[in-house]
Amino acid sequence: MLPPTQRKQQWLDAIAGQFAQAVSFGLAQAQTLGVASRARLHTAVYPEARRLGLPADYARMAVNETTSSVRSFLALRRSGRKASFPTVRRTNRIGLGVNAYAIVESGGRFVLRVSTGVRGQYLWLPLSVPARYTQAMGHVRGDARLIRRSDGWYAVFPVHSATAPTACGGHPTVIGVDLGIVRLATAATPNGVRVWPGKAVRAGREHFADLRRRYGRHHRVDRIRAMRGKESRWMADLNHKISAELVEIASHHPDPVIALERLDGIRYRLHGSRRFNRMVSSWTFRDLVDKIQYKAERAGVRVLFVDPRRTSRTCPKCGHATRANRPTQADFRCVACGYRGMADAVAALNIAAAAVDLLQQGPSDTARPDEGQTESPALRPMEPRRPASLDADSNLASPSQGTPAV
Ligand SMILES: [Zn+2]
Numbered sequence: 001m002l003p004p005t006q007r008k009q010q011w012l013d014a015i016a017g018q019f020a021q022a023v024s025f026g027l028a029q030a031q032t033l034g035v036a037s038r039a040r041l042h043t044a045v046y047p048e049a050r051r052l053g054l055p056a057d058y059a060r061m062a063v064n065e066t067t068s069s070v071r072s073f074l075a076l077r078r079s080g081r082k083a084s085f086p087t088v089r090r091t092n093r094i095g096l097g098v099n100a101y102a103i104v105e106s107g108g109r110f111v112l113r114v115s116t117g118v119r120g121q122y123l124w125l126p127l128s129v130p131a132r133y134t135q136a137m138g139h140v141r142g143d144a145r146l147i148r149r150s151d152g153w154y155a156v157f158p159v160h161s162a163t164a165p166t167a168c169g170g171h172p173t174v175i176g177v178d179l180g181i182v183r184l185a186t187a188a189t190p191n192g193v194r195v196w197p198g199k200a201v202r203a204g205r206e207h208f209a210d211l212r213r214r215y216g217r218h219h220r221v222d223r224i225r226a227m228r229g230k231e232s233r234w235m236a237d238l239n240h241k242i243s244a245e246l247v248e249i250a251s252h253h254p255d256p257v258i259a260l261e262r263l264d265g266i267r268y269r270l271h272g273s274r275r276f277n278r279m280v281s282s283w284t285f286r287d288l289v290d291k292i293q294y295k296a297e298r299a300g301v302r303v304l305f306v307d308p309r310r311t312s313r314t315c316p317k318c319g320h321a322t323r324a325n326r327p328t329q330a331d332f333r334c335v336a337c338g339y340r341g342m343a344d345a346v347a348a349l350n351i352a353a354a355a356v357d358l359l360q361q362g363p364s365d366t367a368r369p370d371e372g373q374t375e376s377p378a379l380r381p382m383e384p385r386r387p388a389s390l391d392a393d394s395n396l397a398s399p400s401q402g403t404p405a406v
Helices: 006-033 038-052 056-078 199-217 221-251 263-269 274-279 282-299 343-361
Strands: 093-096 101-106 109-115 122-127 144-149 152-156 173-179 183-189 192-197 256-261 302-306 331-333 340-342
Touching (some): 006 038, 006 144, 038 056, 122 152, 173 343, 183 221, 183 282, 183 343, 192 221, 192 343, 221 256, 221 282, 256 343, 340 343
Parallel strands (some): 256 302
Antiparallel strands (some): 101 109, 109 122
C-alpha cells in the first residue's frame, strides 16, 4: 500500500501489537488447556483479545490465527514429524476479516477501507496495484491480512478462482504439469485436470524385474541384455504417448505454455523406497521432459521450468504453505482455509501459478526470503512465492502487496 499517514501508521502498529498479544495469549491457552477446537479457543481467546483493545472483527481473526497455528502443529505432530509448539515472534501482521474491509475503486485507483471498530469510522488506505493485477482485484474474497515489512505495510488478499490460471485476451494459457510416481503426470488445464496414471509403469517395471530375476537365475545374460533394451523402448514409447497428448492438449489453447518443475525437484521428491525409485527412475522423468520439450517446440508451445520448492505444500486457494497441508501423499488439505484436493492436481496448479509469475515478472532469480511456513501471502489464487526485493518503483508488487512505503 502507499505510505500511510503517521496517524494511520500508528493505528496499524497498535493493532498489530494487540493482534500479536492476543494470538500469543491464545497459543499459551491452547497449550495449557490442550485444546484445538475453534469453539473452545474462541471462548478462551476472544474476550482477552477484546480486552486488549482489538475490535471484534480483528479479535475473531486472532482466534482464527491461533486455531490454524495450533492445527498446523497438531497435524505435523500426528504425522510423526518434528514440530515445536508455535509461538508468536513478530508483531508485524494483522488479520483482516472479510467483514472488516472493502476495496473501493475509483478512477482506476484502489483504496482499502478498513473498519476501526467504531461504527461509521474507517481507515482509508490507498493501495498501489500494478496494472496486471487490477483485474484480479475484482475477485478478492475472504479474510485478508496486513503485513508490515521493513519497507512498509502490505495488504494480502485471497483471490477467488476455481480454475487453473488461464488468461484470455492475448495472454498465455499456462498448463501446469506435475510429474510423479503414483500419477506419472497430472496436468491442470483450463478444461480440468488430466491425469496419466503411473500404474501401468509400475506394473510394467515389475514385470521386467521379474523376468530379469528369472533369467538371472538361469544365467541367461543374453536375454537380460536384450530385455534391457526392450524395457527402455517400452518406457520411451509410453513417454512418447504422454508427451504427445500433453502437447496436443496445450496446442488447442491460445498462446499455450507448459509449465514443469525443474527436474532437481523431482529427484528430490523421489524419496520413496529403493524399490519404488527403481520402478520409476529419474531417467523416466528426464526422458519425458525431453520429449515434452521437443514436441512442444515443434508445435509452437512454450515450455517453462519453475522452482519446485513449495509447489506441493502451498494452498492454491489461500496461499497458506505448510507441510501440514499434506496429511497423506495423495491428499491435500489446507489447514488454514480447509481447501481440499488431490495433491498432484494442487501441485500442478501451483506450478502453473509459479509460471504465471515468471511470465509476468520476467526471470527473477531472487526468491522471497522464507518468512516461515505459516506465511505465504496469498496474493493471487495460486501463488507459491513472492519475489524478494520489492523496490518502491520496480512495479513488482502485487494486488496484495502495495508498493512499499518509503
Ligand atoms: Zn488454504
